[in-house]
Structures are given as C-alpha cells and as structure tokens.
Amino acid sequence: xxxxxxxxxxxxxxxxxxxxxxxxxxxxxxxxxxxxxxxxxxxxxxxxxxxxxxxxxxxxxxxxxxxxxxxxxxxxxxxxxxxxxxxxxxxxxxxxxxxxxxxxxxxxxxxxxxxxxxxxxxxxxxxxxxxxxxxxxxxxxxxxxxxxxxxxxxxxxxxxxxxxxxxxxxxxxxxxxxxxxxxxxxxxxxxxxxxxxxxxxxxxxxxxxxxxxxxxxxxxxxxxxxxxxxxxxxxxxxxxxxxxxxxxxxxxxxxxxxxxxxxxxxxxxxxxxxxxxxxxxxxxxxxxxxxxxxxxxxxxxxxxxxxxxxxxxxxxxxxxxxxxxxxxxxxxxxxxxxxxxxxxxxxxxxxxxxxxxxxxxxxxxxxxxxxxxxxxxxxxxxxxxxxxxxxxxxxxxxxxxxxxxxxxxxxxxxxxxxxxxxxxxxxxxxxxxxxxxxxxxxxxxxxxxxxxxxxxxxxxxxxxxxxxxxxxxxxxxxxxxxxxxxxxxxxxxxxxxxxxxxxxxxxxxxxxxxxxxxxxxxxxxxxxxxxxxxxxxxxxxxxxxxxxxxxxxxxxxxxxxxxxxxxxxxxxxxxxxxxxxxxxxxxxxxxxxxxxxxxxxxxxxxxxxxxxxxxxxxxxxxxxxxxxxxxxxxxxxxxxxxxxx
Numbered sequence: 001x002x003x004x005x006x007x008x009x010x011x012x013x014x015x016x017x018x019x020x021x022x023x024x025x026x027x028x029x030x031x032x033x034x035x036x037x038x039x040x041x042x043x044x045x046x047x048x049x050x051x052x053x054x055x056x057x058x059x060x061x062x063x064x065x066x067x068x069x070x071x072x073x074x075x076x077x078x079x080x081x082x083x084x085x086x087x088x089x090x091x092x093x094x095x096x097x098x099x100x101x102x103x104x105x106x107x108x109x110x111x112x113x114x115x116x117x118x119x120x121x122x123x124x125x126x127x128x129x130x131x132x133x134x135x136x137x138x139x140x141x142x143x144x145x146x147x148x149x150x151x152x153x154x155x156x157x158x159x160x161x162x163x164x165x166x167x168x169x170x171x172x173x174x175x176x177x178x179x180x181x182x183x184x185x186x187x188x189x190x191x192x193x194x195x196x197x198x199x200x201x202x203x204x205x206x207x208x209x210x211x212x213x214x215x216x217x218x219x220x221x222x223x224x225x226x227x228x229x230x231x232x233x234x235x236x237x238x239x240x241x242x243x244x245x246x247x248x249x250x251x252x253x254x255x256x257x258x259x260x261x262x263x264x265x266x267x268x269x270x271x272x273x274x275x276x277x278x279x280x281x282x283x284x285x286x287x288x289x290x291x292x293x294x295x296x297x298x299x300x301x302x303x304x305x306x307x308x309x310x311x312x313x314x315x316x317x318x319x320x321x322x323x324x325x326x327x328x329x330x331x332x333x334x335x336x337x338x339x340x341x342x343x344x345x346x347x348x349x350x351x352x353x354x355x356x357x358x359x360x361x362x363x364x365x366x367x368x369x370x371x372x373x374x375x376x377x378x379x380x381x382x383x384x385x386x387x388x389x390x391x392x393x394x395x396x397x398x399x400x401x402x403x404x405x406x407x408x409x410x411x412x413x414x415x416x417x418x419x420x421x422x423x424x425x426x427x428x429x430x431x432x433x434x435x436x437x438x439x440x441x442x443x444x445x446x447x448x449x450x451x452x453x454x455x456x457x458x459x460x461x462x463x464x465x466x467x468x469x470x471x472x473x474x475x476x477x478x479x480x481x482x483x484x485x486x487x488x489x490x491x492x493x494x495x496x497x498x499x500x501x502x503x504x505x506x507x508x509x510x511x512x513x514x515x516x517x518x519x520x521x522x523x524x525x526x527x528x529x530x531x532x533x534x535x536x537x538x539x540x541x542x543x544x545x546x547x548x549x550x551x552x553x554x555x556x557x558x559x560x561x562x563x564x565x566x567x568x569x570x571x572x573x574x575x576x577x578x579x580x581x582x583x584x585x586x587x588x589x590x591x592x593x594x595x596x597x598x599x600x601x602x603x604x605x606x607x608x609x610x611x612x613x614x615x616x617x618x619x620x621x622x623x624x625x626x627x628x629x630x631x632x633x634x635x636x637x638x639x640x641x642x643x644x645x
Contacts, residue, residue: 006057016051023058035066036183045183068096073185074220075101080176081122092154100219116196130189131173143168193227194220242523243370260368260375267536288352293334299324305333331357335383344494350386371520378515384507395441402478411467418455434482435461459485469525477513529586531634540582541568544594551598562622
C-alpha cells in the first residue's frame with residue numbers, strides 16, 4: 001500500500017500498519033509528539049490500522065486535531081480522578097472544546113472550588129502512573145448491560161440513542177473505563193501541564209427540561225510555560241470582561257425581567273450611536289442607500305423565504321387578526337420586498353441597500369452571555385442586488401469596506417472561504433460560478449484565505465472575516481454570502497439591456513455582524529479605554545475646589561459648544577481623588593481648573609495616553625481634540641500611567 005504524506009512524499013508498505021508505527025518509521029521524534037492521525041481527512045486514533053492506499057497526516061499538539069485528542073485524554077484523566085475521589089458521582093459527557101475540555105457530572109453533593117484542588121492532585125497521580133490507554137468494542141446489549149451494572153444512567157441513554165449499526169467503542173486506562181469514540185493518546189504520561197479552570201451548571205443534553213448537571217472546565221498543554229501563558233491570558237480576559245466593565249462604566253445592563261434583552265444606558269447609547277454614525281458615513285461614501293423594514297411580518301413571507309420550515313424554533317411568533325406573524329430573525333426578506341416595490345432595470349444595478357435592523361432570535365437561557373449572545377440585536381445588514389458579471393467587483397468592494405473598518409479599530413484578521421455543503425440548494429453551475437467569483441475576488445485583492453470545504457450556507461458560498469483582538473482571541477464578525485436561491489423563491493427580476501427579464505443575484509453581508517456583540521468585543525479589545533472619538537465621555541473637567549467651579553463651568557460650556565462630550569466633577573473632594581475617579585472611568589482627557597489656570601485663562605491637561613501634558617490654552621486644546629476626533633485616530637500610549645495600566 002502507498003501512503004501519501006502531507007508534504008506530498010510517499011511511503012510504501014507491504015503490510016497493514018498502525019498510524020503510530022508509520023509515524024515511528026518516519027521519525028522517532030515525530031512518534032514521540034504524535035497525538036492523533038488524519039486519514040483521508042478523517043481524524044483517527046494513533047492505534048488505527050491503515051490497510052490501503054490513503055493520504056495520511058500525523059497530528060501533533062500544534063494542530064487542531066492533535067490538541068483535540070490531547071484535551072480529550074485529559075478529560076478522561078479528570079473523570080477517572082473524580083470517580084476515585086467520589087465513587088457515587090455519575091458521568092455524562094466529556095468532550096474537547098476550544099482551548100481545553102469539560103466533563104458534565106451528576107453529584108448529589110455539589111462540587112466546589114476546593115474539590116477542584118483535590119481532583120487536580122489525583123490527576124497528577126494518574127499522569128505519574130503512566131497508565132496505558134487501550135481501546136475495545138462491545139455489542140450494543142453488552143455495552144448497555146455494562147453501564148447498567150456500573151450505575152451510569154447517562155451512558156446507558158447515550159448508547160440507546162446511537163444508531164443500531166453504530167460501533168460502540170470504549171477506552172480504558174487502569175481501572176477506569178469510559179464510553180468514547182476517541183481519539184486518545186497512547187497513555188496518560190504526556191499530560192504534563194493542566195489546570196481545572198471553573199465550575200458551571202449545564203442541563204443534560206442542553207435541554208431546560210432535563211436535570212442540571214455540574215460542568216467542570218479545564219485546559220492542558222504539553223509544556224508548563226504554555227499553560228502559564230494561557231492562564232495569564234485568561235486572567236487578562238477576566239479583567240476585560242465586557243459584563244464587568246459594562247457595569248462599571250455605565251454602558252449597559254441586563255435584568256431578570258428581560259433575559260437576553262440588553263438595556264443600553266446613556267453612556268452606552270453614546271457609544272452605540274457613535275458606531276452607527278460611523279457606519280452610516282462609510283456606507284454613504286460606498287454607494288449604499290439605507291432602508292428600514294418592519295420588525296414583524298406575516299407567516300406567508302417566512303414560508304416563501306424558507307425560514308418558517310427551517311428556522312421556526314428560533315423565531316418568536318404571534319397571531320394578529322387570525323393570521324400568523326413572526327418577529328424577524330433576519331432582515332433579508334424585508335429587503336427583498338423593498339427590491340420588489342418597483343420595476344428594476346440593469347441600469348439600477350448594483351443596488352446596495354443597508355439596514356440597521358433589530359432582529360430577535362430565541363436562544364436557550366444557558367447560552368446567553370452578556371452582549372455576546374443575546375435574544376435581540378441590531379444587525380448591520382446590507383443586501384446587494386446585481387447582475388452575474390458584477391459579482392466579482394461587488395465582493396471586492398465589500399471586502400475593502402470591511403478591511404477599512406477593522407483597520408480603524410486596530411484588529412488583525414484572517415479570511416475563510418466556505419464552499420458548498422451537502423444539504424445545499426441550486427444547480428452545480430450556479431455554485432461553481434458563485435464560488436469562483438468569491439475566490440477570484442479574494443485573489444484579486446491579494447487576501448490570503450483558508451478554504452472550509454462544505455461549510456457554506458445552504459443557499460450559497462460565503463467569505464467569513466475572523467478578527468483578532470488585543471489579547472489574541474478571534475471573533476467571527478464580517479461575512480459575505482452569495483445567494484441565488486432567495487431571488488428565485490421571490491421571483492425577483494430586472495430588465496436587461498436586451499429588453500428581456502433576468503434574475504438578479506443577491507449578496508448578504510455584515511461588517512459589525514451584531515452591533516451589540518461588536519460593542520462587547522470592543523469593550524474587551526480596548527479594556528474599556530476607548531479611543532477619544534468613540535469614548536462616551538471624552539473630557540472630564542476637574543475644578544481643584546468649589547472656589548473654581550465657575551471657571552470649570554466656563555471650560556465645560558466651551559467644550560459643549562465645540563461638540564465635545566464632556567462632564568464636570570462638582571463634588572467637594574480633593575483633586576487627587578477626582579483624578580483617580582476619572583482614571584477609573586477611563587476618560588481620555590482631564591482638564592484641571594485651579595488658581596493658576598483661571599489667572600492665565602489656561603487649562604492643565606492630563607491624558608490617558610501621556611499623563612501630565614502641561615498647560616494649554618482652552619482654544620488650543622479644543623482645536624487639538626477636535627482634530628483627534630475627526631481623524632478617528634487611536635492615540636498611542638507613550639507613558640505608562642494609572643489610567644492605561
């Protein structure tokens with residue numbers, strides 16, 4: 001058999017070989033760090049026997065699949081430690097997740113942070129024991145009987161829900177046996193660096209109708225240094241948590257009366273409206289018109305669009321005058337009705353229609369997370385209707401627009417092209433044309449991209465923009481989706497140069513994505529210390545004492561007159577206290593007003609960026625800050641101060 005490796009080289013064997021043995025044949029060093037394999041694109045165990053020609057990739061921890069096997073093995077070590085310490089605990093599931101793993105357990109006595117310390121200690125013992133990990137299978141009946149005997153009801157339920165012909169595999173390390181599809185490492189020995197990070201509640205199988213279990217999260221690495229770096233990054237993320245900062249800075253709130261429905265407070269509304277003003281400005285410059293469509297539309301529309309059949313469980317519905325209505329989860333059908341409102345000609349195309357539309361989607365309560373996962377949000381949609389020959393240029397225009405926005409906020413990003421999924425609609429010709437148009441546009445722009453085979457929407461291929469924040473986390477925000485299905489479903493037309501009727505092609509695209517979520521990302525990206533143009537309060541006027549309140553008010557009025565967002569601290573507190581308070585609120589500029597300043601008609605400037613900037617005339621300060629705001633610069637920090645630590 002011939003094995004083709006990732007670099008294109010080949011290995012030939014006259015007998016079946018395990019993935020691990022092939023790795024050893026390539027290099028003993030590679031075999032030592034191997035975590036899993038990939039055979040013809042499928043993630044497999046190192047124990048997997050290869051007996052025919054194939055493409056083989058040996059996966060280390062540095063790869064997604066290798067890290068997955070590493071983390072999954074750690075979750076089993078944790079489960080083994082739990083069963084050793086608390087034999088009565090029932091095990092549910094323990095998968096790998098991004099950056100780690102978790103295990104859901106059912107414990108009569110709630111587990112606490114103190115228990116995590118004990119579990120970690122036992123895990124270290126299991127790693128030291130260097131237990132070999134073996135795989136075996138059982139018949140369906142044997143598997144059910146085994147877990148019934150072990151009194152593991154969740155495992156029994158999982159097996160009973162498997163297809164009749166499913167292979168039921170088990171992994172064993174020492175005395176511990178678990179139901180698992182794998183893959184896993186060869187032993188517990190390589191798991192040198194790990195940490196249990198948190199406890200949370202989780203409904204069994206994600207359903208609120210089921211029992212609440214305890215979810216234990218953790219992470220693991222091959223090196224202690226990498227673990228420490230990760231934990232430091234997580235500590236920094238906690239400090240930047242938008243929920244914490246949103247409360248401290250008076251930006252937004254959540255209430256039990258509206259779970260998943262955010263309340264924006266006055267300062268939060270300034271931030272939101274500033275973002276929307278910028279959005280409107282750049283879209284006008286790029287030839288978009290703005291529309292607004294109703295928040296609620298009839299069932300008939302959603303049936304035509306396909307949402308009623310495919311998305312109804314995520315939609316809020318009601319009945320008006322004996323007719324079913326749905327609150328919109330997406331803006332696209334409303335945009336289509338606007339397109340249909342008058343005859344269209346090829347001369348009208350491309351037609352770029354933007355909408356800052358409020359949409360509602362039913363999210364499970366356990367999935368809600370601050371502004372990142374909500375039940376209502378503003379989507380900065382735009383729908384572009386065009387002729388086939390315009391696709392490439394329009395894609396490039398959208399990509400440039402997204403790039404301009406992300407550059408402004410200081411985000412790095414990478415691009416992914418997602419192609420036709422299995423459950424797609426439309427002809428092969430349409431898909432080929434659309435995919436090549438997206439690919440060609442990216443190539444023209446010189447944008448590097450990764451291809452995600454089969455990850456497109458059911459109605460067309462798409463480009464996703466994954467931005468990276470200041471501490472290295474990635475967020476999927478911008479997207480460009482080609483759609484030739486909805487124009488067909490709604491029978492959209494335009495009159496071509498030939499006088500005949502033709503079908504337009506449609507682009508769905510967002511830049512921010514969800515405005516609320518984007519605000520959450522920005523809060524964490526800047527740690528609440530927004531650039532001056534974006535800051536809800538740009539200047540804080542600080543009179544040294546009540547004696548200088550009148551001069552402070554004169555300064556404040558001048559700032560307001562110039563259109564600068566300013567406040568004055570009128571409290572009878574010492575100036576040092578007022579400065580510290582303003583620093584805590586992450587105000588870009590403080591203007592201190594005292595005797596010297598009033599006499600000379602000046603202000604003492606203190607900034608988040610450079611600390612004490614000395615005295616300046618008020619007129620000069622206003623001119624400088626107006627220029628900074630107008631250019632939307634993110635002024636660099638040149639001196640470390642309490643304001644910017």
